[in-house]
Amino acid sequence: DAKTTQPPSMDCAEGRAANLPCNHSTISGNEYVYWYRQIHSQGPQYIIHGLKNNETNEMASLIITEDRKSSTLILPHATLRDTAVYYCIVRVLGGSGGSNYKLTFGKGTLLTVNP
Amino acid sequence: DAGVIQSPRHEVTEMGQEVTLRCKPISGHNSLFWYRQTMMRGLELLIYFNNNVPIDDSGMPEDRFSAKMPNASFSTLKIQPSEPRDSAVYFCASSLKGGVNQPQHFGDGTRLSIL
Numbered sequence: 760d761a762k763t764t765q766p767p768s769m770d771c772a773e774g775r776a777a778n779l780p781c782n783h784s785t786i787s788g789n790e791y792v793y794w795y796r797q798i799h800s801q802g803p804q805y806i807i808h809g810l811k812n813n814e815t816n817e818m819a820s821l822i823i824t825e826d827r828k829s830s831t832l833i834l835p836h837a838t839l840r841d842t843a844v845y846y847c848i849v850r851v852l853g854g855s856g857g858s859n860y861k862l863t864f865g866k867g868t869l870l871t872v873n874p
Numbered sequence: 875d876a877g878v879i880q881s882p883r884h885e886v887t888e889m890g891q892e893v894t895l896r897c898k899p900i901s902g903h904n905s906l907f908w909y910r911q912t913m914m915r916g917l918e919l920l921i922y923f924n925n926n927v928p929i930d931d932s933g934m935p936e937d938r939f940s941a942k943m944p945n946a947s948f949s950t951l952k953i954q955p956s957e958p959r960d961s962a963v964y965f966c967a968s969s970l971k972g973g974v975n976q977p978q979h980f981g982d983g984t985r986l987s988i989l
Contacts, residue, residue, distance in 0.1 A: 791975070793977070800982075801982050801983075802878075802965050802967070802980030802981050802982050802983050803917070803965070803967075803980045804980070805977035805978065805979060808975075808977065860905065860907070860922055860924075860929075860930075860969075861919060861922075862917075862919070862978060864916055864917035865916070866916065
């Protein structure tokens with residue numbers, strides 16, 4: 760799997776947009792970018808994923824650069840409940856034995872939303 | 875909708891005892907995953923089932939660990955005998971198939987402490 764690089768921590772004011780960057784410069788053409796988050800004492804929560812195009816759902820937007828070497832997760836109006844560790848994961852497609860199921864979690868970014 | 879259900883939420887036991895962790899995946903999901911999370915190693919995939927069959931158990935640390943999935947709605951992870959280094963949070967996740975485009979949905983985990 761392509762490695763990802765995220766800042767260890769970020770702060771955001773409540774009500775403002777939170778923009779979380781992720782570098783994945785070695786990503787391959789068939790690898791998806793996935794975002795999960797983990798709120799304290801809970802399991803990881805799926806947020807969004809994409810391949811090439813920008814994606815939006817009820818939780819967030821995902822902006823992927825044209826060369827696909829980096830992406831940004833945007834929480835448009837951050838709330839205190841968005842305080843969590845956010846993981847950017849590049850997920851390989853294919854592989855022997857169906858290894859495309861694997862999620863490899865790094866250390867993520869601790870986002871702290873302040874009142 | 876009911877998510878992935880894990881039990882117990884917390885388990886404290888003495889070294890040498892058998893520990894059994896339980897998981898009920900989301901109804902209709904046919905892939906199930908067991909993960910372990912520690913401060914030192916982060917989130918690690920232990921084993922992956924597809925249609926109740928273990929596909930990849932390369933992450934299982936040693937023979938003291940075993941996992942079963944007797945039917946589509948239930949899985950167990952057993953540690954026998956348990957050791958203090960097994961202390962961690964164990965997560966179960968499920969998804970539709972195991973494909974790269976299917977997000978995994980996690981339970982809230984079992985926090986295991988081996989004394």
